[in-house]
Amino acid sequence: MTGAEIVLQALKDQGVTRIFGYPGGAVLPIYDALFGQNDILHILVRQEGGAVHAAEGYARSTGKVGVVLVTSGPGVTNSVTGLTDALMDSIPLVCITGQVPTHLIGNDAFQECDTTGITRPCTKHNYLVKNADDLARVIHEAFHVARSGRPGPVVVDLPKDVQFATGTYLPPSRVVHKSYKPRLKGDPVQIKRAVEILSLAKRPIIYAGGGVVNSGPAAAQLLAQFARLSGFPVTLTLMGLGAFPASDPQFLGMLGMHGTFEANLAMHGCDAMIAIGSRFDDRITGKLAAFSPHSRKIHIDVDPSSINKNVPVEVGIVGDVAHVLEDLIKFWKSTQAKPDAKALKAWWKQIDEWRARDCLRYQNSETVIKPQYAIQRLYELTKGLGEVFVTTEVGQHQMWAAQFFKFEKPNHWLTSGGLGTMGYGLPAAMGAQIAHPKALVVDIAGEASLLMNIQEMSTIAQYRLPVKVFLINNQYMGMVRQWQELLHGGRYSESYMDSLPDFVKLAESFGAVGLRATRPSEVDGVIKAMLASPKAVIADIRVDPKENCFPMIPSGAAHNEMLLGPADKAEQPVSENGMVLV
């Protein structure tokens, strides 16, 4: 087989049916092998960055590995943002990159770049294959590394001569890795200690994250089972939304910088915390020195380097969330662990008092559309529609979507959490729609982010994808404007955009439907028209440009120093220490 044929065979044997890519000189042999076969459908994007985000959307919404195929040089450098995004959010990807022929490597050849050098810090692992006989092994290994342990992106760099050369094919079953063996089962001694701590808790909390989603649907079920068994409150990170049903009375909402009052105060006031597949990110902890000062902490993570990285914990359990939770539940049952019912009742009473503050409340208006209202209506009108996938861009609209759109199941909420990549939502929606052709896929977008990858409307047109873009249009980079208001004396330096396109005409130019709402009374009608259309839609929702996203923990502040609304901001100015943080 030629190298290019080996690539295709390996992809087929890995169960790949969809790949996202963009051709170029250094990958032509693989594109030639793609021609005239029907097992793998190639989705032609409009820029390589779009291919990587689309593969992320595909991966996140299916639990499978997303596959990308790009050329050398600019194909690779355009992919770097998406690869970093996937690394930060633990999304399994295999990205196959073309490379100049081996004898030209290092010669500054046309479209050459040091792919393995550039992508080393933004991938879980990468390979440069110089021999066609190594190719099958490397690709199978790449899939194994990408999907196992803490998932992440893997790059396989393929010089053009290796794609032409002949080599021997190996099936996946014959490939075993020498050193890479992630641990799945947790240490029973640590699990036992965790159960002891939790059963003694008077003010417990479960703080779960994207690791639950990555571990698979069983993990989310086990999380729900444990919550039910223990009666503990549950809060989720941005990446974890959907890992626990939002409608469940035990759910406190998202925590962190724009999390709910009750979730953050429960984190601050708890006496025992179990972190499950979450990583104590700075957007979660706020001021580290004041983070949950009185709790005994337990941390379950498949990545040993996540444990004790930011916050020291008493019990660290390295293992896959589903495996560890299964053992933890077994042990909990066998020891007949019973938390102090009276204390737990008092704790819930306290939480309910916090809840009563109704921290997500906002001042609605008859004349201007409040962004929160638009997203709330979108949620209400899509609630009964079966499978609904939501992607977002990055900024205020993303936080409002996280606060107001409720997710009952994992893998339906796709957002760029760690890297915060503007321009993620549209291509990610495209990838999710490719994976779920019949489902409703909505990109809740901001106009600034949307323009970063707007070229993908053309891909959406080519494959007739009915992606819906719900555009929260405030003409500002809203989150930048909000920070300038809170931290920089309202000097809105370069955060306003003049000369935005007419999004209705823009949609129409791509063969999609353009809709617009400018008054609150028009919102429902636009949403209904959007949902009724069999085509792609951009719904331009002209919202209040001055609205800010609350609650907010200002950077450098602790969980119990939240700003609940505009009136709070004068009372608690951001400290100088906080200002230097991002």
Add this chain to the structure above:
Amino acid sequence: MTPRTEPVARHTIAVLVDNEPGVLARVIGLFSGRGYNIESLTVAEVDAAERLSRITVVTSGTPMVIEQIKAQLARLVPVHKISDLTVAGPHIERELALVKVRGSGEKRVEALRIADIFRARALDSTAESFVFEIVGDAGKLDAFIALMSGLGLVDVSRTGVVAIARGPDPL
């Protein structure tokens, strides 16, 4: 930001890796990308049949940082084993230096005398210079080089630390 008030300690870490292209860049990139210190780093193949190399890193940090360094190293796909020799128990550290001294007369004689005390060997000599080879722990090498600096020191080349645990057990 929390001020790091925990004590900073020096650790010698041995890492067994696949001897493949880019593996050293992965290790060094990890240290630079995450802001860890490297005091010294040595690497060479130690098992030709299995194609394994051994890296010895001397680093310093608070206990939490040292734990992170080890966890981050373990996360690299081509890494087989890691041992923090500083915590694992008694171990031996050695470093080799080549030290060039230029001079004449009394200083030249003094340089030879001190080399003898430190059991350094002269590997090269001309009418106006010596190249000494000295082996020992880093402190001994520092002391020797400090003495030579008053006696016409012109050039130093050091290997960095290699280390191995005492006793019968392998890494």
